[in-house]
Amino acid sequence: MTDQRAKPKAVSRSLQQRLIRRFARYFGSGLTLPLLILASWEVAIHARLLDSRLWASPGAVIVALIAQVKDGELFDDVAASLQRDLSGFVIGAVIGLSVGIVLARSRLIDGLLGPLLNGVKQIAIFAWVPLISIWCGHDEPAKIAFIALAVFFPVMLNTYDGVRGIDSRHFEVARVLGLNRWQRLRYVILPAAMPAIATGIRLALIYAWLATIGAEYFFASGAGVGSSMNDGREQFRMDLVLLGMTMIGGIGFLLNVVAGRVENWALQWRDG
Amino acid sequence: VTIRIADPSSQDIFCPHPLPAAIPDPRKEQADAPTPLAAQARRERVYRLFLAILGPLALLLLWHFAVRWALLPVQILPAPEAVARSLVDLATSGRLASNLAISVRRVALGFLIGAGAGLLLGSAMGLSAKADRFLRPTFLVISQIPVLGWLPFLMLLLGIGEALKIVIIAKAAFTPVTLNTLNGFRAVPSHYLEVARIYRFSPWQLLGKVMLPAAFPPIFTGLRYGLTHSWLSLVAVELLASTEGVGYLMVWSRQLFQLDTMIAMMVVIGVIGYLMDRLLSAAEALVLRRYGGSVT
Numbered sequence: 103m104t105d106q107r108a109k110p111k112a113v114s115r116s117l118q119q120r121l122i123r124r125f126a127r128y129f130g131s132g133l134t135l136p137l138l139i140l141a142s143w144e145v146a147i148h149a150r151l152l153d154s155r156l157w158a159s160p161g162a163v164i165v166a167l168i169a170q171v172k173d174g175e176l177f178d179d180v181a182a183s184l185q186r187d188l189s190g191f192v193i194g195a196v197i198g199l200s201v202g203i204v205l206a207r208s209r210l211i212d213g214l215l216g217p218l219l220n221g222v223k224q225i226a227i228f229a230w231v232p233l234i235s236i237w238c239g240h241d242e243p244a245k246i247a248f249i250a251l252a253v254f255f256p257v258m259l260n261t262y263d264g265v266r267g268i269d270s271r272h273f274e275v276a277r278v279l280g281l282n283r284w285q286r287l288r289y290v291i292l293p294a295a296m297p298a299i300a301t302g303i304r305l306a307l308i309y310a311w312l313a314t315i316g317a318e319y320f321f322a323s324g325a326g327v328g329s330s331m332n333d334g335r336e337q338f339r340m341d342l343v344l345l346g347m348t349m350i351g352g353i354g355f356l357l358n359v360v361a362g363r364v365e366n367w368a369l370q371w372r373d374g
Numbered sequence: 375v376t377i378r379i380a381d382p383s384s385q386d387i388f389c390p391h392p393l394p395a396a397i398p399d400p401r402k403e404q405a406d407a408p409t410p411l412a413a414q415a416r417r418e419r420v421y422r423l424f425l426a427i428l429g430p431l432a433l434l435l436l437w438h439f440a441v442r443w444a445l446l447p448v449q450i451l452p453a454p455e456a457v458a459r460s461l462v463d464l465a466t467s468g469r470l471a472s473n474l475a476i477s478v479r480r481v482a483l484g485f486l487i488g489a490g491a492g493l494l495l496g497s498a499m500g501l502s503a504k505a506d507r508f509l510r511p512t513f514l515v516i517s518q519i520p521v522l523g524w525l526p527f528l529m530l531l532l533g534i535g536e537a538l539k540i541v542i543i544a545k546a547a548f549t550p551v552t553l554n555t556l557n558g559f560r561a562v563p564s565h566y567l568e569v570a571r572i573y574r575f576s577p578w579q580l581l582g583k584v585m586l587p588a589a590f591p592p593i594f595t596g597l598r599y600g601l602t603h604s605w606l607s608l609v610a611v612e613l614l615a616s617t618e619g620v621g622y623l624m625v626w627s628r629q630l631f632q633l634d635t636m637i638a639m640m641v642v643i644g645v646i647g648y649l650m651d652r653l654l655s656a657a658e659a660l661v662l663r664r665y666g667g668s669v670t
Contacts, residue, residue, distance in 0.1 A: 131507050131508065132507060132508060132509070132510055132511030132512065133511065134508065135508065135509065135511075135512045136511060136512055136515065139512075156530065156531075210425070213421070213422050213425030213426060213429070214425050214426075214428060214429030214432075215429050216426070217426035217429070217430070218426075218429050218430045218433070221430075221644065221648070222644070224644040224645075224647040224648040224651065225640050225641075225643055225644035225647065226605060226606045226609040226610075226643050226644075226647055227606065228606065228609045228610040228613055228621075229609050229621075229624065229639070229640050229643045229644075230640070231613055232613075232624050232625065232627075232628035232636050233633075233636065233637070233640065235628065236449075236450070236628070236631075236633065236636075237450065311520075312520050312522065315520065315522045315523060316522050316610065319522065319525070319614060320613065320614070328522075331523075331526045332526060334526065335526035335529055335530055338530065340527075340530060343526045343527050343530060344527065346523075346526070347519050347523050347524070347526075347527055350519055350520065350523040351515065351518040351519040351523065354518060354519075354520065355518055
């Protein structure tokens with residue numbers, strides 16, 4: 103009798119223990135701290151521990167998000183940012199790729215311009231902002247030029263390394279086969295240097311996004327995620343600022359994922 | 375086929391310094407000197423040096439004459455000699471030194487705070503699996519938002535005073551230092567730990583005699599990235615919100631359309647970036663020679 107009673111109790115206790123353990127695993131894990139911060143933040147605002155004129159609660163950020171999605175402002179901002187991000191990226195990547203290949207293949211040009219480019223590279227990217235503003239104004243061309251500049255160096259450097267690393271025997275074979283300049287580029291240089299180029303492109307995508315945010319602060323005009331954050335700051339709208347931060351982090355994360363996929367895809371043929 | 379694939383963290387416009395391929399050994403070079411191959415290499419070096427001087431010199435002359443013959447208006451590009459003159463002016467008037475001192479102090483303070491916090495957090499996450507599980511998502515969220523993304527938020531919170539600059543610079547150093555410290559401790563080979571277990575090392579002995587020496591090179595690399603990121607963020611934050619410092623000097627000359635001063639400041643910023651990089655690469659080479667291991 104006692105056995106029969108004890109049994110279900112033991113079972114339930116072990117179930118309870120399992121639940122507690124699962125609970126502990128769940129809440130002893132990485133989600134705890136963010137949830138704690140968000141919860142105490144929300145509570146602190148309602149309890150007036152944080153000045154609600156300055157601070158926006160997590161709930162207010164969600165409200166701002168919904169409002170911005172509804173009137174289409176969010177979409178416009180993201181579209182504008184991504185568009186200039188990609189424009190600058192394509193321009194910078196094409197120039198970087200070309201310069202990298204030319205420098206790697208021509209010892210004369212490399213000798214003349216290589217050290218100079220290495221010197222220019224040392225100038226912190228943001229130090230170009232005043233000069234770009236004088237050359238290109240404060241509008242779209244300036245932003246795109248800044249992003250392209252940020253993209254140029256990683257693409258150029260990685261392309262240069264990749265092309266310099268090509269086994270010289272590849273070029274001997276190309277000579278034997280009588281390949282012309284373009285065939286050499288298409289069938290020897292680009293495939294052999296592709297891993298390094300893909301790495302450069304991947305890095306460049308990430309930097310392009312950082313530079314987009316920077317460009318939207320420095321050349322403040324027009325739509326964009328960074329611009330809307332800047333507006334939010336000027337209007338003391340913490341909810342807009344926090345929403346902007348979330349968007350910047352989220353889009354950066356997505357771009358990173360996409361860039362990784364693209365890199366894998368570009369290198370797929372090597373495994374086959 | 376040796377294709378050097380750049381490590382994502384080693385190349386960075388925000389810290390654009392490829393690592394040295396190898397540490398040259400001066401004794402070896404001397405020993406090789408008399409062979410014809412070495413003579414050829416020396417000729418090659420002289421040729422390259424010649425080209426490296428010729429290229430910029432030609433561009434400088436082109437620049438000079440383009441301005442002289444009014445192909446380029448001075449409002450677009452001032453003459454190189456004007457840039458040199460304002461560089462000398464800045465240096466002799468003491469304006470450069472005083473603003474540079476302010477900027478360097480900001481970087482030093484911010485870097486110390488950010489790197490200290492990064493070392494602590496990275497060690498905690500690298501040495502304790504529990505801490506790692508608990509803290510990593512939060513750290514990833516914080517590091518996912520780039521330094522510039524924090525700027526408007528921190529401006530609202532802290533105003534545009536000194537605290538803002540220090541916090542921004544600290545955040546810039548914090549992320550790479552944490553990541554490299556974490557990965558450095560993670561990458562300590564497991565057989566080192568086994569040997570330590572056989573010798574029955576205490577936890578402190580394990581830390582001091584095994585973990586720290588083994589993880590030191592990657593941690594140092596993290597510190598190096600951290601410092602370059604700090605310098606970069608300093609320039610950005612001084613351009614956006616400052617009334618002194620090298621970045622402010624640029625904004626000020628931009629507003630007065632003193633392009634010569636502006637370009638002179640770009641040169642200064644480039645030279646400092648270069649010196650910082652050389653100094654740290656040399657230190658890193660020393661660290662690698664002392665502690666061995668590969669650069670991560």
